[in-house]
Amino acid sequence: MEKEYEGRGLCPYDPDHNSTAVYSDGQLYTATVADFSGTDPLIYREPLRTERSDLKQLNAPNFVSSMAYEDYIFFFFRETAVEYINCGKTVYSRVARVCKHDKGGPHQFGDRWTSFLKSRLNCSVPGDYPFYFNEIQSTSDIIDGSYGDHVEKLIYGVFTTPVNSIGGSAVCAFSVKSILETFEGPFKEQETMNSNWLAVPGLKVPEPRPGQCVNDSRTLPDVSVNFVKSHTLMDEAVPAFFSRPLLIRISLQYRFTKIAVDQQVRTPDGKAYDVLFIGTDDGKVIKVLNSASFDSDKSVNSVVIEEIQVLPPSVAVKNLYVVRMDGEESKLVVVSDDEIQAVKLQRCNSDKITNCRECVALQDPYCAWDNVEQHCTAVGSPDWSAGKKRFIQSIAFGEHKACGRINTEDVVPAVPSQPTTKESDETLAAVMPVTCPLCTCTCPSPSSSGTTTTDASVVKGDPVHSNHPGSDFDSDFDINDNSEIVIEVDESNVIPNTLAEINHAGAKLPSSQEKVPIFSAETLSIVVATSCLAALVVGFVLGFLFSRCCRGEDYSNMPYPDQRHQLNRLTEGGLNADAAYPPCANNKAAINLVLNVPPKNANGKNANSSAENKPIQKVKKTYI
Secondary structure, three states: OOOOOOOOOOOOOOOOOOOEEEEEOOEEEEEEEOOOOOOOEEEEEOOEEOOOOOOOOOOOOEEEEEEEEOOEEEEEEEEEOHHHOOOOOOEEEEEEEEEOOOOOOOHHHOOEOOOOEEEEEOOEEOOOOOEEOOEEEEEOOOEEEEEOOEEEEEEEEEEEOOOOOOOEEEEEEEEHHHHHHHHOOOEEEOOOOOOOOEEOOHHHOOOOOOOOOOOOHHHOOHHHHHHHHHOOEEOOOEOOOOOOOOEEEEOOOOOEEEEEEEEEEEOOOOOEEEEEEEEEOOOEEEEEEEOOOOOOOOOOOEEEEEEEEOOOOOOOOOEEEEEOOOOOOOEEEEEOOOOEEEEEOOOOOOOOOOOHHHHHHOOOOOEEEEOOOOEEEEOOOOOHHHHHHOEEOOOOOOOOOOOOOOOOOOOOOOOOOOOOOHHHHHHHHHHOOOOOOOOOOOOOOOOOOOEEEOOOOOOOOOHHHHHOOOOOOOOOEEEOOOOOEEEEOOHHHOOOOOHHHHOOOOOOOOHHHOOOOOOOHHHHHHHHHHHHHHHHHHHHHHHHHHHHHHOOOOOOOOOOHHHHHHHHHHHHHHOOOOOOOOOOOOOOOOOOOEEEEOOEOOOOOEOOOOOOOOOOOOOEEEEO
């Protein structure tokens, strides 16, 4: 043991916290959490770290992977998007970068990164409204390969949709060149709390440019260090290398978890392809490649070679490794929480592959059909360098013209190759049915006399009667002495050819076909409105007359209307309620009664009662 380190900031307290680390040039770079609760995420290299409690730098991140490239260290993670906070809450995939030679800033920034920058990873289905796979789950190592007509360094990544969204997974590739160009682009900022996140104008960026790798970062001016502290997010996102995902799966049963790449597998024709191995959360491994990658860096033609169940369906694939050993067959190591399995990279020698067509149809760079041995062989065979002269393979199309040629010796030609003779004609006539020759005739043209003679269609004899001698054929055809067929044309069936003939008066239509008058919508609305108005007027008049006839006599002679109303109420309900006999119907004189009713005390006695020696009070007069 050379040195003992404190584990704080190097590894998490909880194994469920997603962390990553990379060891490069004698330094350990980690991305984890620094406290027990997991609320203090950081990217750390002794003694430098990211800012504490600064959501603009790290906002609840889940770290996925890290890798070293030249003078940089890349960190891949997903976090809550701070630039989307005004519109809601969502998760974006990020790539962050720090410089290996960063020594911290001047003065109080001595333990802070001066080169920490981050950018968004764009893995989406292109279109007017792109569909994004926002949550990164895994990345491959940096892959060197030839794509199209140039060499690139790619990083493959697995992306998924949120857990409460449509179950979707995708694989995207990003070039290291595009990542570095993004960090040289414009910064993104939010001027106020309620402002949108916009690109920072170039005039506001100080010099030297913040975030660059310098020999001694402790000599940087304070304005540059303060700027990079508050402007760690870049405005442009890193685009996908092939402009679209390499593989998309929409499934409620599983999601992609890990990816491993066997880079630049050579084929007998000299081409090279990256073979991707993708693990899922239900124990499957999917083997896929882009068959158009060698010829173009813009098009995608995904080929799923095989999909095998390595682990039980309830066990997720936690990691994948492609292991190549000298003198032994290469393996794919599949890691889960409880077990490790190793499977072959190819299954070219399977019993199910019996001919050239089946071998070529695999579109597997590991497999090719051996014309000499007449079997499907795997990459690494002793004579693999013989090339396409011996081995047959087609990654782009899955079929080859050298496979499955049809033997034409036993095939009878559809057209005879030699001229026919009389004997062959008789033999052919014996086995083939005889068909009648076609008759030549022309349509008759109408004439003014009403009859038409077919000059070009003169038929000798009577073919109808000759073919049916025993039938009594009756038709409208008249046969003259010269055996010419004369057709009489009815004038009513002649199609007019001129305007004069069209205007010629014909037979009248029957009564069932005569035109029925149709009223317009405006006329109908006027009729309906008039009918409704008339019905209202008639109903009002009839109701008024009916009420006049059926209304009883009232006290119309009383001088005051209120007295009339009070008398009607009392005579109908009050005075006659307890009477043994109904009131006299002949009493039509107006009744005017005045009652002197003394007011009562609270105990219910009259105010003028003799029991109480009080003066006589005013009485209450009630008019009935």
